[in-house]
Amino acid sequence: MFSLFKKKASSYSATLSPSGKVINVKKGENLLTAALYAGIKWPYKCRVGSCGTCKCKITGGKISPEIDFSYVLNFEEMNTGYALACQTVLKTDVKVTINLKK
Numbered sequence: 001m002f003s004l005f006k007k008k009a010s011s012y013s014a015t016l017s018p019s020g021k022v023i024n025v026k027k028g029e030n031l032l033t034a035a036l037y038a039g040i041k042w043p044y045k046c047r048v049g050s051c052g053t054c055k056c057k058i059t060g061g062k063i064s065p066e067i068d069f070s071y072v073l074n075f076e077e078m079n080t081g082y083a084l085a086c087q088t089v090l091k092t093d094v095k096v097t098i099n100l101k102k
């Protein structure tokens with residue numbers, strides 16, 4: 001049946017670099033929670049957007065920050081796509097670079 005309304009996605013995918021793994025992120029769920037649920041050993045500490053440990057770089061797609069990242073990230077990071085995974089909700093499928101060395 002033809003519909004005039006575009007069906008909205010109930011989840012998005014996040015392709016992680018450098019591993020190439022793809023995780024499913026439910027609409028409204030933050031990126032860190034989805035990654036931990038998928039078994040990714042993503043570095044984190046506070047989970048409330050204050051420590052910066054979960055910092056990652058969004059290299060493709062769109063996100064919605066749940067807080068103002070400027071309290072933790074510097075100006076250069078803000079302008080080059082860095083985000084706090086624990087406070088990031090996806091608006092589209094994304095590509096993300098994470099640093100697992102911490």
Ligand code: FES
Nearest residue numbers: 047049052054086
């Ligand atoms: S875990 Fe601390 S800012 Fe995300």
